Amino acid sequence: MRRFFRRNAAGYLFLSPWLVGFFLLALGPILASLYLSFTHYDMVSTPRWVGVDNYVYMFDRDRRFWRALSVTFHYVAIAVPLRLAMALAVAMLLDKGLRSIGVYRAIFYLPSLLGASIAIAILWREMFGLNGMVNEALAMIGITGIGWITTPSTSLYTIVILAMWQFGSPMLIFLAGLRGIPRDLYEAAEIDGTPKWRQFFRITLPMLAPVLFFNLVLQTIEAFKTFTSAFVISNGSGAPADSLLFYTVYLFNEAFKFFRMGYASALAWVLLIIIGAFTAVAFATSKYWVHYENERD
Amino acid sequence: MAQLSLKHIGKTYGAVEVIRDLNLEVVDGEFLVLVGPSGCGKSTLLRMIAGLEDISEGTFSIDGRVVNDLPASKRDLSMVFQSYALYPHMSVRKNLAFGLQNMRLHRAEIDSRVAEAARILQIEPLLDRKPRQLSGGQKQRVAIGRSIVREPKLFLFDEPLSNLDAELRVQMRVELAALYERLKTTMIYVTHDQVEAMTLASRIVVLRGGKVEQVGTPVELYTRPANLFVAGFIGSPKINMIPASYENGAARTADFPTLPLTGLPNGPLTLCLRPEAVTLDGGDCQAQGRVKLVEYLGADTLVHIDLPSGQSLLFHANGRDAQKAGQTVTVGINAADLHVFDASGNRIER
Known part of the structure; x- marks a missing residue:
C-alpha cells in the first residue's frame, strides 16, 4: 500500500x-442531501427523521410536484429535439465549406455562452412581453400579439425558443461529427444517383449516430435541469398558472423560499433518478440505432 | 459499353493548373489504364470523367453526347474508390443493394442482381456481415460488387488495390482481369503501379504534370517508349539510361567508345537499354565492369554493375547466375536493343 x-x-x-x-x-x-431527504429540516432547527414520508407525500398528495413534472417533461420532449434539429441544420450549413467558417462558428456559439445568463432571461421576458419587440414586429404586419409570457398556453414555448437559440454547443459537436464522415461515401452515393434527402437519412444520420446519441443524452440532462430562464421569466414563481413551474424552480422554492430543505432534498433525488432512468433507457436502446465504426463484435 | 472522347480538357484549381489540353479517345470495351507518378492528375482526370469534378476547359463526351454538365448519376457509370467507400453501418447485402434501390428496381430484381454479383465475386458467405468484419481483399470485392450490380456502361477504378498487401494485390489483379474478360465493359483504371498497368491494360495512358506523355498498348510502351520519362516509368526493373554523344557519324559513351549507330543528329543523346538486353561476354560493344550488388529474386537475379566512368548498369540475369559482388565482368550491349533519345528526351526513330 x-x-x-x-x-x-x-x-x-x-x-x-x-x-x-x-x-x-x-x-x-450529495450524501447529506440523501440523509436530509428522509428528514424534516427547516434550516434552523435540527433535522428530524421522518423516514419515507417526504417521498410518500410527493407522490401521493403533492399536486404541484406532478404539475412540475408535467411541465418539465413537456419541455424536455419539445426543446431537446428542436434544439438538436436546429444544431444539426446549422452544422450542416457550416459544413458546406463556407469562407470565414471560424467567425460563423463563434457567432453561432455566442448564444450558448450568453443563454444561461440572467441578463438574457430578462431580455427574453421583455421581448415576449405584451409590449415587447415580438408584438411590435407582429404589429407591423397587422397582427395584435398577446402577452406570450403571461399567457399560460404560450409561456412554455417562449422558453423552448430560448433553448433552440442556444444550439451552439451541440452544433459544434455535430460539426465535428460531420467533418468525420468520409467524403467518398457521399461521392459513391452521388454516382449511384442517391437523392440528397436519402443521403441524409441513409448516410449522414447513421454515420452521425454516436454523436447524435452523445448530444441527445447531454441535452436531455441539461433540459431536465433547466432553471435560470424559467426562474427569471416567471419571476421565480412558475407563473402564469404554474405553466413555467419547472421541476428545478419548484425544488428551489421548496428549499429556499419555504425552507422545506428535507422535502427539497427528496425532490432532488427523484430528479436524479428520473435523469438516470432516461439515460439508462437511452444507453439500452442505443445498440439498435447507434453504429460505432470500431466496435468489437 | 461506352466510347469516350476527351478534347482539349483542362482543369484548374484557382491558379493551379492540374490538367492541360488533354486529348484522349477511349474505345468501346477497352481496359484503359491511367498511370503516372503522384500528382500527375490521373485521379483528377478520373473524377472529371465520373462527374465528381467540374471540367474547366474542353469537351467530354460519352457515346457522342457531351456530358460536361451532366451530373455523375446520369452518366451511367460506376466507380470503385481507393478507400472502398463502403457504408460502414450497412451489411454487405445492403451495400450492394443501395445503388439499385435508387434505380427503383423491383425487390426481386435487386435480390437477383445482388446474388449474381456475390456469386461472381465469391462473397456469398459475407452478405450479412458489416464492412468492419471483412478483410481488405473482401472489402475490395464488395466495392467491386457494388459497381457491377448496377450494370453500368463504364467502370471507373481509382487505385483500387493500393490499400492491399502485395500478395492480395496480385490475387485481386488476376480477379479484375478475369472480371474484365467476363464483362468486356469499358473500364478506366487509375494506378501509380506500372505492373498493374502493364498486366491489366488494353491500352495505357502515361501522364506527367497533367499532360499525356504517351498512349499505347503495354507492348508499344515497353518496346517503343516515346520519351525518356515513359522509358523510365514503364518497366521493372528500371531501364538503364546512358549519356552519350553523336559526332561526325560516330556514337560514343564514356564506357563504350565505339557504338555501331548511324544516322543520328549530332549532339548529346541518351541511350536506354532494358536490363534483360544487357549481355555478359557478348554484344556489339563491350566494356569492363565490377559487380556492385547481386539481388537474388528467385526466378530472376538483378546484377548491379559499376562501369569505369562511374555509370551504373543493371543486368537482368536468369535464375541463379554465378555473379558475385566485387567480381569483374565484361558487359556487352547490342546496338539494335538501344532506345535513343535526343537532348530534349524525345525518341529518335532508327
Whole structure:
C-alpha cells in the first residue's frame, strides 16, 4: 500500500485540487442531501427523521410536484429535439465549406455562452412581453400579439425558443461529427444517383449516430435541469398558472423560499433518478440505432 | 459499353493548373489504364470523367453526347474508390443493394442482381456481415460488387488495390482481369503501379504534370517508349539510361567508345537499354565492369554493375547466375536493343 502511494504520489498531488473539491463540495453535500431527504429540516432547527414520508407525500398528495413534472417533461420532449434539429441544420450549413467558417462558428456559439445568463432571461421576458419587440414586429404586419409570457398556453414555448437559440454547443459537436464522415461515401452515393434527402437519412444520420446519441443524452440532462430562464421569466414563481413551474424552480422554492430543505432534498433525488432512468433507457436502446465504426463484435 | 472522347480538357484549381489540353479517345470495351507518378492528375482526370469534378476547359463526351454538365448519376457509370467507400453501418447485402434501390428496381430484381454479383465475386458467405468484419481483399470485392450490380456502361477504378498487401494485390489483379474478360465493359483504371498497368491494360495512358506523355498498348510502351520519362516509368526493373554523344557519324559513351549507330543528329543523346538486353561476354560493344550488388529474386537475379566512368548498369540475369559482388565482368550491349533519345528526351526513330 505504501509502495502504491509512493509510486503514485505525484499523480495524486496533481489530482488533489479536484479530489478536495469533489469530496468536500460534491460528495459531502450529495450524501447529506440523501440523509436530509428522509428528514424534516427547516434550516434552523435540527433535522428530524421522518423516514419515507417526504417521498410518500410527493407522490401521493403533492399536486404541484406532478404539475412540475408535467411541465418539465413537456419541455424536455419539445426543446431537446428542436434544439438538436436546429444544431444539426446549422452544422450542416457550416459544413458546406463556407469562407470565414471560424467567425460563423463563434457567432453561432455566442448564444450558448450568453443563454444561461440572467441578463438574457430578462431580455427574453421583455421581448415576449405584451409590449415587447415580438408584438411590435407582429404589429407591423397587422397582427395584435398577446402577452406570450403571461399567457399560460404560450409561456412554455417562449422558453423552448430560448433553448433552440442556444444550439451552439451541440452544433459544434455535430460539426465535428460531420467533418468525420468520409467524403467518398457521399461521392459513391452521388454516382449511384442517391437523392440528397436519402443521403441524409441513409448516410449522414447513421454515420452521425454516436454523436447524435452523445448530444441527445447531454441535452436531455441539461433540459431536465433547466432553471435560470424559467426562474427569471416567471419571476421565480412558475407563473402564469404554474405553466413555467419547472421541476428545478419548484425544488428551489421548496428549499429556499419555504425552507422545506428535507422535502427539497427528496425532490432532488427523484430528479436524479428520473435523469438516470432516461439515460439508462437511452444507453439500452442505443445498440439498435447507434453504429460505432470500431466496435468489437 | 461506352466510347469516350476527351478534347482539349483542362482543369484548374484557382491558379493551379492540374490538367492541360488533354486529348484522349477511349474505345468501346477497352481496359484503359491511367498511370503516372503522384500528382500527375490521373485521379483528377478520373473524377472529371465520373462527374465528381467540374471540367474547366474542353469537351467530354460519352457515346457522342457531351456530358460536361451532366451530373455523375446520369452518366451511367460506376466507380470503385481507393478507400472502398463502403457504408460502414450497412451489411454487405445492403451495400450492394443501395445503388439499385435508387434505380427503383423491383425487390426481386435487386435480390437477383445482388446474388449474381456475390456469386461472381465469391462473397456469398459475407452478405450479412458489416464492412468492419471483412478483410481488405473482401472489402475490395464488395466495392467491386457494388459497381457491377448496377450494370453500368463504364467502370471507373481509382487505385483500387493500393490499400492491399502485395500478395492480395496480385490475387485481386488476376480477379479484375478475369472480371474484365467476363464483362468486356469499358473500364478506366487509375494506378501509380506500372505492373498493374502493364498486366491489366488494353491500352495505357502515361501522364506527367497533367499532360499525356504517351498512349499505347503495354507492348508499344515497353518496346517503343516515346520519351525518356515513359522509358523510365514503364518497366521493372528500371531501364538503364546512358549519356552519350553523336559526332561526325560516330556514337560514343564514356564506357563504350565505339557504338555501331548511324544516322543520328549530332549532339548529346541518351541511350536506354532494358536490363534483360544487357549481355555478359557478348554484344556489339563491350566494356569492363565490377559487380556492385547481386539481388537474388528467385526466378530472376538483378546484377548491379559499376562501369569505369562511374555509370551504373543493371543486368537482368536468369535464375541463379554465378555473379558475385566485387567480381569483374565484361558487359556487352547490342546496338539494335538501344532506345535513343535526343537532348530534349524525345525518341529518335532508327
